[in-house]
Amino acid sequence: MNEQPGNTPMFQISRLVKEFNSVPAVNDVTTQIDRGEVVFIVGPSGSGKSTFLRCLNLLEEPTSGEILFKGELVTSPRTDVNQFRRHVGMVFQHFNLFPHLTILENITIAPVKTGRSTRKEAVAQAETLLRRIGLYDKRNSYPLQLSGGQKQRIAIARALATNPKVLLCDEATSALDPNTTHAILTLIKDINKKLGITVVVITHQMSVVEDVCSHVAILDNGLSLIHI
Ligand code: ADP
Ligand code: MG
Numbered sequence: 001m002n003e004q005p006g007n008t009p010m011f012q013i014s015r016l017v018k019e020f021n022s023v024p025a026v027n028d029v030t031t032q033i034d035r036g037e038v039v040f041i042v043g044p045s046g047s048g049k050s051t052f053l054r055c056l057n058l059l060e061e062p063t064s065g066e067i068l069f070k071g072e073l074v075t076s077p078r079t080d081v082n083q084f085r086r087h088v089g090m091v092f093q094h095f096n097l098f099p100h101l102t103i104l105e106n107i108t109i110a111p112v113k114t115g116r117s118t119r120k121e122a123v124a125q126a127e128t129l130l131r132r133i134g135l136y137d138k139r140n141s142y143p144l145q146l147s148g149g150q151k152q153r154i155a156i157a158r159a160l161a162t163n164p165k166v167l168l169c170d171e172a173t174s175a176l177d178p179n180t181t182h183a184i185l186t187l188i189k190d191i192n193k194k195l196g197i198t199v200v201v202i203t204h205q206m207s208v209v210e211d212v213c214s215h216v217a218i219l220d221n222g223l224s225l226i227h228i
Contacts, residue, residue: 008071010035010166010198011056016065018051025051029065033166038192038199049202050093053168056200057088070165086114089159093171095151097143097158103130104139107158116162129157133187149180153187160191167191169201181205 011033018026054060108122130136133153173181
């Protein structure tokens with residue numbers, strides 16, 4: 001990607017609309033996400049949070065509007081979507097780990113299959129990530145043998161295995177108890193601070209963000225972006 005120099009925002013989103021059967025799920029959102037930020041998106045169920053996040057990753061094609069990634073228009077037919085997505089790691093609501101693969105294999109599959117790393121490099125990086133999240137001893141376990149909070153950590157490690165610049169997390173904590181939620185938020189902040197990765201987290205639990213937010217932007221359609 002021909003990234004723009006300087007400190008152009010990570011994402012500039014203008015007049016973003018995504019309709020399903022002519023009904024808007026995301027309705028005219030204009031905002032920006034700066035490099036190095038942690039941004040929480042809050043809003044009730046059905047308010048378009050997941051759709052907005054999926055548009056950021058080009059998993060949904062916007063109906064209209066523009067998304068610039070580091071100054072470059074990505075909502076364009078000329079965008080190499082696979083190349084763009086390498087910069088944007090995604091953690092899904094239900095973790096989506098492969099049940100038949102070990103934890104180590106879950107983390108190494110993407111960098112090896114895409115040819116970005118040799119198997120040896122991918123394993124070395126996965127082991128570093130597993131140490132960072134405190135689950136190195138689970139590397140040969142299967143997802144079913146892990147708790148919800150542990151699976152969420154593995155899903156985050158897997159999203160980091162391609163060295164993304166941005167991490168998008170859809171309901172990263174909604175299935176977790178309060179203590180585990182706190183631990184995942186601490187991990188997310190650690191990833192942001194130590195690895196310099198921009199993080200966007202969706203939640204419908206206002207309580208999750210109450211103690212960490214310093215800035216709230218209310219969007220036109222009732223979605224809120226909270227920058228911490
Ligand atoms: P949230 O994540 O805030 O709960 P969603 O983005 O999942 O909200 O959904 C917003 C609206 O878009 C909902 O009314 C939902 O039913 C609708 N929607 C989401 N995805 C699709 C889809 N693939 N096809 C049709 N409607 C959809
Ligand atoms: Mg959702």
